[in-house]
Amino acid sequence: MPDRTFLSWPFFEPRHRELAGALDQWCAAHLPVDHHDTDAACRTLVRDLGAAGWLQPTGAAEGETLDVRTLCLIRETLARHDPLADFAFAMQGLGMGAVSLFGTPAQRGWLAKTRAGEAIAAFALTEPASGSDVAGTATTARRVRGGYLLNGEKTWISNGGIADLYVLFARTGEAPGAKGLSAFLLPASTPGLSVVERLETIAPHPLARLRLDDLHLPDDALIGAPGEGFRIAMSVLDVFRSTVGAAALGMARCALDESVARVKARTIQGAPLGDLQMVQGHIADMALDIDAAALLVYRAAWTKDMGAPRVTREAAMAKLHATEAASRVIDAAVQLHGGDGVRRGSVVEALYRDIRALRIYEGASDVQRVVIARGALQ
Template identity: 55%
Template structure:
């Protein structure tokens, strides 16, 4: 049983506490039949489609869009998003992925899109009828967004896009992609548009296999035709839109890592209490107690940073560039360490396929890279710190 005492922290309101408990119960009742079914991780496309559908039917995806378009809250509530990702992450990395991409993939529309654009996409995101994706990264422009080469130009009554994107989550199964590209082939600024999967000139160039299977792909844009009403915001606002979207969802990456770490601590604790060795249990050994103490400390410290960031965004309604970077950096890096210690406490069983801590070991690694690698978060934190102290 995971520790839930953090729900009594002052960061949360009663509806947040109810959300966490209700979702946890739903996960216990519904997720094993999907994510633990034979072949579920061998065909992640179908598994993710199923997860999006069942989460839409159950109403959980309503937290990923604003109330006016089928959501729960007037605006995206980061504490709710973080609690959902932590809870889903504790149960299933694939379920967390499916939920997260509905929010991130449509987040720019929710925050910066016109009413017409929101109405065209967000209700179907909330119901699970449409799968969303966020197309930002390129081969030579991952964390360095300014280095991207994909470009847009106006053509007739719309746009034409050329270039490619890679490492795109839901690449190959999404119904639409939020695309960020240079405004003009030689442009220095970015614009954002929505590309439907059936747009002329759009294709999936490749699918990518990674150590923790997820739908991932490379997108190709070859004179891809996009209607003018699919633009998000105005010309040259793409960087602001991308960073504003990440400002909301980066905190939730830390929350997912927190869920992975909390599950690893639960698994390690159960193993330590029940594993007999040297005439006692593993938990009787001082070295095992030391490891469990370190893991518990890192879990709580991560939770404080994650929910501090979410609270500041929701309540203070300010930019949380520094807070979100700290939350993502610390929670993902420490989750890697927590999970590694859990694997060590399991011994040889810990690296055996089918054991939960082995799955977590593979799942956590990507979180230290996507939505800004750990090294980039340190740059963000340092720059913000210097800026705040040079006023």
């Protein structure tokens, strides 16, 4: 039985506690799904999450804000039951984050579809030569009569190849570096967009490399104003970076639950494995890492929900500590399971592969350290 005492912390309101309980029941009945066909699994997850209403928090009504505590609770719960379900949920939010925060009424019309699970969203920022260095974006959007002409390449795009629409960032050239980027809403059916490579990773997800060849977008595809792309991207990441920590937290809780069950049931020299002080030390370290991560994640989420314009430092701390701590917790879980811990198909073996990418995407761990250090030095 997972620890739920954290829900009594003052970060949460009664509605958050009710949501966590209801979602946990839904997950127990519907997850995990069959992962053998990753694309099909993600389509099923988006459809089912949407039909059940769990995607509603991934978009905000006009004039409202995203509830980051709700996003974190949902990601934590889904990740504890099925990390691929967390991925499917997260991309609906991240993919449409720019539209929720900066979209026009017409652009926001897409939110009805993505929140209902009727359209799959994606966030196209990363390029072959610019991952964490967003200012190094090379894809261009040249102003032409009636719109923009886009050329370039994006890579490591989650939901690439199955998405119905992308929020894509390109250089419009208002100024050098970060100040010359703009954000666009790009339907996947637009001529000139092609999926040139599907990317395989240790934990299967729908990922792709995209190419834009003289792709024309009308003026109303622009999100926000020209040159605001970097600010839009950072605002979206400011909201969703904490939720990455929440997903890591869910995976870590699952690993701890599996480990506690293991050391209680497994015997060594006639006594439970959990009676060994060395094993108890591992369990204690795991529990400590999890609680510290939870405090950082929900502090960042609460701070944003209380109206802070930016939570760059808090979100960086939450993502850095939670993802690194979850990696330690899951590694310890594999060790406590012995040979079963590396057996293909076991819960902790899958978690060992699932957790690794979270220390890279939406700002790698070392980038978060730079963000935190700059904040301290200022």
